[in-house]
Amino acid sequence: MMKADGNLLATEASCKSCPLYHAAHMKKLGVDMEDWDYVVALAGNPNTGKSTVFNALTGLHQHTGNWPGKTIARAEGGYAYANKRYKVVDLPGTYSLLAASVDEEIARDFVLFGQPTVTVVVVDATRLQHNLNLVLQVLEITDRVVVCLNLIDEAIRHGLRMDHRRLARDLGVPVVPTVARSGVGLAELSRAIHEVATGKIICHPYRVQSEPPELKQAIKTLTEKIEKALPDLPNARWIALRLLDGDERIATALRKGELGDLRRSTVGETDSPRPADEPTEKALVEEILASAQSRRSTIGYNVHERYVEAIYTDAARLADRAVTLADEKPRFDVDRAIDRLVTSRIWGFPLMIGLFAFIFWLTISGANIPSAWLSALFIDTICPMLREGAAAVGLPWWLRGLLIDGMYLTVAWVVSVMLPPMAIFFPLFTLLEDFGYLPRVAFNLDNIFKKAGAHGKQALSMMMCFGCNAAGIIATRIIDSPRERLIAIITNNFALCNGRWPTQIILATLFIGGLFPSPLAGLISSAVVVGVTILGVLLTFAVSWFLSRTLLKGEVSTFSLELPPYRPPRFWQTIYTSMIDRTIFVLWRAVVFALPAGAVIWLVANVHIGNVSLAQYLIGFLDPFGILLGMNGIIILAFIIAIPANEIVIPTVLMLIVLVTGAGDVGAGAGVLFEPESESTLKPLLASGGWTLLTAISVMIFSLVHNPCSTTIYTIYKETGSVKWTAIASLLPLVLGIVLTFFVAQLWRLLAELG
Amino acid sequence: MPDPLASLTLALAIILFLTVIFWPTFGLINQWKRHQRTSIRVLTEDALKHLYKAEVEGRGATLQSIAGTLQIGIERTTSLLAYMQRGGLVTWEEGRPQLTSVGRHYALHIIRAHRLWEYQLADQTGYGKTEWHALAEHREHELTRDDVSELSVKLGHPRYDPHGDPIPPASGHLQTHGGKPLMTLAVNQTGHIIHIEDEPETVFAQLVAEELSPGMDVRVLDKTRERIVFWADGDEHILAPMLAANISVVPLPNADRSKFFNTEHLSDLKPGEQARILRLSHFCHGAERRRLLDLGLTKGTVVEAELASAGGDTMAYRIRGALIALRSEQARLIHITRLRAADAP
Known part of the structure; x- marks a missing residue:
């Protein structure tokens, strides 16, 4: 193994001294791609390192994970090579291009209609046979293809010998072995792309041969007809196949002349679509369609299925020719050994629980210190400076209040509570993800989730939700079954996020732990917080079960879970991308939403109607409703104001209590959030606001079960693109929370009366 | 503070009220929908369907058979048929109702709508097999001719519905399955x-x-x-x-x-055992079937069960080099023939 790795590096070194080496010609352009000479489409199976190739070519940092299905939205970037500018489009990872799912349709349409100059198919060398399915389909659609044989280092590690020259000869297109994560082979890849784009290499792509005879005959006759009518098409055979499969999208495209763009002769040029306006051509097209339709009814079996079988038969043969097992098989298969351990009946769950307990412990205990620093910096140091500065410049009091006491302070609060746990939790989680452990967790937990009508991968999006619900929503992208993904999205909110943990912990400590003598108190309050978390998990299961049998019954459900090979995580890069992608991204959205919330907090406390502040007016209005739920108007108002950021619920409650009761010596003024000196001052303050044990319990329940924060709601909308699902995901937990707290409160009072 | 007993009673009353309205079986909304289903148009269309099917199958319909199919009384059936006769959809010959060509054309549309909709449910949604018929039974009355041709185009002009009935063309004749x-x-x-x-x-x-x-x-x-x-x-x-x-x-x-020999299923394999795939059960359909095929579970593929999940039920199989987990009910739908270690390639 070592020797093989050494060889690879040696090859790389000798390449650099080779006169053909073009690395110097290569310039990464990131998203700067105003105009371009060529368009490169990146296709590939899920989890083949497609995004890594994309990042390596463009210098961008799209998040890549050891997960099938990372790229949902189409990513674009650019690079320059030999004075030509290339635009790279990263397509969703798919197993096939037969347009059976939305992802496949996006990828297929881009390769077919998007007019990429070159299509690069990224292939996982360790699973060549599996991946050739897609390659062979792409080769049917377009001539100009480069196969990027990625993860060649892993193939070597697994004892596979790849004959990429033979594969290239067989496929009739350039095949470039690469290790995209360490940049090996990328210069050769860009050169191959360049040569195909400029027509220096003319491809003679392989066509599938193993169709059953009747189908072959039907394809042949129809292909000849198409070639006669439209001699410019490079993919007449493929169009014939799609017509025989009843693909109406292709029939329409043929009618409209949209397929004319793919003419062989116009490499790189982008003509406008040529409508099939000549009457003869139009008649010919109609004749082709009619002939396809009549043949369809005589073939008498499922064309789609026979074609998939034919492709895989060919893929197996081609892969056998290109791959040989090394003579000495690795004596000890590390991957299998790890897999046996982490999925074993005895060790699987204890290992998982231990690992996640460790991560949560590290997050909670590790976040306290930087949180305190940030709070000291933003709130105790910068805030007074800003106030002085504003006073010195002579800003009017209301503007100072709105900007500094309202907006700045709220954002500072959110950042200091939210940033440290996320900056610890997300990178740790991402490391496990990159290594490949998380799919095994989904695999182990799948049976439990299956019983609730959900997907094992929901365990992971839930786990992300414990960090931040918005990030958890994005994480549901890994669930490739539509019904189960919606379930995961709608139930996300039952996983306590880091904006709600502090609320739970502080209330459990003050009101429940406080009932017990000191040695027990800590234990009891931790148990209560764990209990609330478990209640959330149980609600997730219950609501998932309900949804899968009612509202979501009609959504398509296709379970499959690929367990990718383990890959040593790249530590620093993971930390970097998870910081950029998850932490900063989520934080930025939270800040955007916290700014107006800060303004609202300050305004409700400072705008007066007559002699009464707006806050007092609203509190009076909400009070009866709040009391019905075991809470009060202040708390309900705080929950409403805190829709943008759950971490400010308790600070807002405290500020409002001071505002309403006028408790003298605490607080920092109307509309100014503050933190009490210690727990001993906090409880009397809450008590002066009318808090009892029931209030605390109700707030804990309601904090667990209410509408998601606005960042999350916005993310749900972005991810589902549907107002209906966004509304259901927002209102369902709210209604459930109201019902739950109502019954708890009323039963509590009833029992208190009886007792 | 409101009296807890009173508010609890009120809340329970509200819940009861909502249940009465929304419950899927006896709820008022559902009952209203069911009532809609017995509107004159729906009854007419159902009667047309019955008449046409009876005609094609050569077992002429009677007043009684129509009443039985529509689950309405003889009296109402008589007035329904009179209404259909006035509309030029049926005539009476030898004491039996017969379709006119207008009526036949109308019936063909309803049957086409029903079968296409069943195909769409089977192919593109997650509804269970036993739910298709009732949903299509409802939907067939809502689709216009244009909707139906659009649907046919979208589905790639399927020729059979998921039960094996031929889907009739927009105009022409109803075929039987002939079995x-x-x-x-x-x-x-x-x-x-x-x-x-x-x-x-x-x-x-x-x-x-x-x-x-x-x-x-x-x-x-x-x-x-x-x-x-x-x-x-x-x-x-x-x-x-x-x-x-x-x-x-x-x-x-x-x-x-x-x-014709008894086969094992992929779900019968234990970790470490290998098998060759014989077929994907015809019971597996739609998106699920396409997914399994795309994953490489085609006829002749050699697979090995590699890992059992710690939670049970789900098993990971080595399929064409990739490790893919399937649930037991999916693996059940894949017929295999076991390979002994010596046969393995």
């Missing part, structure tokens, strides 16, 4: 299931539970008055004649008998 009852096959005779009738619902549900589906090859093993034992695509089934009556077959007298 004969499974019970008519003699012991040891072979055939091919081309149709499974989806009514009555309880009977169909039992056939679904047996995982029977059109497209399967069958061979009758034993037949008595009380039951029929037959082989279908690798598994043996025992059915009461009443259930078997819903299955139609075409005889395959020259079938290759060597194919």
